[in-house]
Amino acid sequence: MKNIFIGILFILIFSTGSFGQNLSPYVKIGETTETMQQASKKITEALQNNSFTILGSYNPSNKNTLKVIAFTRTDLKNTVVKVTDRGALAAVFKVGLVEKNGKITMSYTNPEYILRAYLGDNYNTYKSTFQKFDIDLKDAFSTAGQEFSSFGGSVKAENLKKYHYKIMMPYFTDPVTLNEFSSFEEGIKTIEANLEAKKGETVLVYKLIYEKENIAVFGIGLQSKEKGESYFLPIIGEDNIAAMPYEIILQGKKATMLHGKYRLAVSWPELSMGTFMKIMSTPGDIEDTLEAICK
Numbered sequence: 001m002k003n004i005f006i007g008i009l010f011i012l013i014f015s016t017g018s019f020g021q022n023l024s025p026y027v028k029i030g031e032t033t034e035t036m037q038q039a040s041k042k043i044t045e046a047l048q049n050n051s052f053t054i055l056g057s058y059n060p061s062n063k064n065t066l067k068v069i070a071f072t073r074t075d076l077k078n079t080v081v082k083v084t085d086r087g088a089l090a091a092v093f094k095v096g097l098v099e100k101n102g103k104i105t106m107s108y109t110n111p112e113y114i115l116r117a118y119l120g121d122n123y124n125t126y127k128s129t130f131q132k133f134d135i136d137l138k139d140a141f142s143t144a145g146q147e148f149s150s151f152g153g154s155v156k157a158e159n160l161k162k163y164h165y166k167i168m169m170p171y172f173t174d175p176v177t178l179n180e181f182s183s184f185e186e187g188i189k190t191i192e193a194n195l196e197a198k199k200g201e202t203v204l205v206y207k208l209i210y211e212k213e214n215i216a217v218f219g220i221g222l223q224s225k226e227k228g229e230s231y232f233l234p235i236i237g238e239d240n241i242a243a244m245p246y247e248i249i250l251q252g253k254k255a256t257m258l259h260g261k262y263r264l265a266v267s268w269p270e271l272s273m274g275t276f277m278k279i280m281s282t283p284g285d286i287e288d289t290l291e292a293i294c295k
Helices: 002-015 036-047 076-079 085-090 111-119 129-139 157-162 184-196 229-236 238-243 260-267 273-280 282-293
Strands: 027-030 055-060 065-071 093-100 104-107 147-149 176-180 202-210 217-222 248-252 254-257
Touching: 027 093, 027 238, 036 055, 036 065, 036 093, 036 104, 036 111, 036 129, 055 217, 065 202, 065 238, 076 085, 076 111, 076 129, 076 254, 085 111, 085 202, 085 217, 085 248, 093 238, 104 129, 104 238, 111 129, 111 157, 176 282, 184 202, 184 217, 184 248, 184 282, 217 282, 229 238, 229 273, 238 260, 248 282, 254 282, 260 282
Parallel strands: none
Antiparallel strands: 027 104, 027 147, 055 065, 055 202, 065 093, 093 104, 176 254, 202 217, 217 248, 248 254
């Protein structure tokens, strides 16, 4: 009965539409006093028991108090790839686990927020698939917590498809080209070899490869203490840890990334300009690191 009630509740919410509402990038599942290992296991089992696929996990900033679990599901994965402008970036969602004062806060990236931001007008084309994914995700996580409160700032739903932080700042449609290879296969080989060698103090968290479409997404942890997650996350806020890891997307022969001034801003929309200025070098540092991975 509980699952039926949850499903009906969210169908009613979605049927009213959220077009004029504010959306936040993260949803808090709840808190637990269990260990990080126990909480991680609970989340992993909740996903696997409900047909979600775990792609990988890691500890951002190499901190055992932070953990991210990346996952997808077949229907979502096969739908977003139909959007040619890097739609595959929307195939991977993340759970963030943050330990503070003996408690672990569990949260995840909000599907409607991410999908509207990354897919633009195509969100409405496949809306029913995305709504089912969202409802099923909440149902799966209800075994771990019942809070489901939004946090991390807010953006009007209708503004997400053309989100940018401030005037003259980049949009989703302003990617950074990292390299152009002679073939898709060469791109895969180069990127995988550099990640295996941990070039630029990086770690491969997950990869999602669409063989037929010649598209691949790599989730990459940035482990440099001077320029990576250890530097910028404490400044902009570790509560939004489900934003990580950063991505490279290879489509055909071309490897690109979302511009740091977009990717960080859309993941931390409540950042003040003053705080943003404290990480002025970070977008360039990330670009340099991911560019090296593609060379």
